[in-house]
Each structure stands twice: as structure tokens, then as C-alpha cells.
Amino acid sequence: MVEQGTHKPLVGSSTLPPGSLCMAWVYILRGSSGRHYIGSAVDLDARFRQHLRGHTATTKRLGDTLEIVAKKEVPTLSEAREIERSLKRKKNPLLAIYHLQR
Numbered sequence: 001m002v003e004q005g006t007h008k009p010l011v012g013s014s015t016l017p018p019g020s021l022c023m024a025w026v027y028i029l030r031g032s033s034g035r036h037y038i039g040s041a042v043d044l045d046a047r048f049r050q051h052l053r054g055h056t057a058t059t060k061r062l063g064d065t066l067e068i069v070a071k072k073e074v075p076t077l078s079e080a081r082e083i084e085r086s087l088k089r090k091k092n093p094l095l096a097i098y099h100l101q102r
Helices: 044-053 077-089 093-101
Strands: 023-030 036-042 066-074
Touching: 023 044, 023 077, 023 093, 036 044, 036 077, 036 093, 044 066, 066 077, 066 093, 077 093
Parallel strands: none
Antiparallel strands: 023 036, 023 066
């Protein structure tokens, strides 16, 4: 099962000052429960730390341990969000991982 979160701005991870150009990430997490989470962020390391600290209700349901099982860097956050939505529509985490790693 793939967890779906909202696209609320997160301090230091998915917001940029207007006019900023920066690479962004699309990523897939797997928790110890076997569930997956698909997300996007500008700063993947900071966002992953937020997940580990339990700052997102969605990833709390994934279990005690989390790992990044797939990630891809893309030119813009809007492109990352578009890919994230596309992967979530697949409703199959293994298929999403496959497509992200291509």
C-alpha cells in the first residue's frame, strides 16, 4: 500500500524563495510495516530526517524504521511533484519503484 500525504509546505524541505532555481527529489520510503510512502522535496536529507523524527502523520504509520528504497533528482520541484502524483496514481509501490529507478 502506498501512503499519500498532502503537499503542505515543510520548513527547509519543500519550499523555495520566489525565483529560486534548485534541483529537487522524488523519493520512495519503505517502513518496517512493509508500507511505502512516495514524496518530493528540495532537500532530501532534511526531509528524511523529518520523517525519522515523526514530523509527518503519514509516515508514522509506516513503522519504527524507514529506508529510502528509490530516489531521483529532477530539475525543479514542480517536476518532482508531477512525478510524485504520477507514481501515486499507479497504486503499486513496486511499479512506482521500478519507474522511479529508470
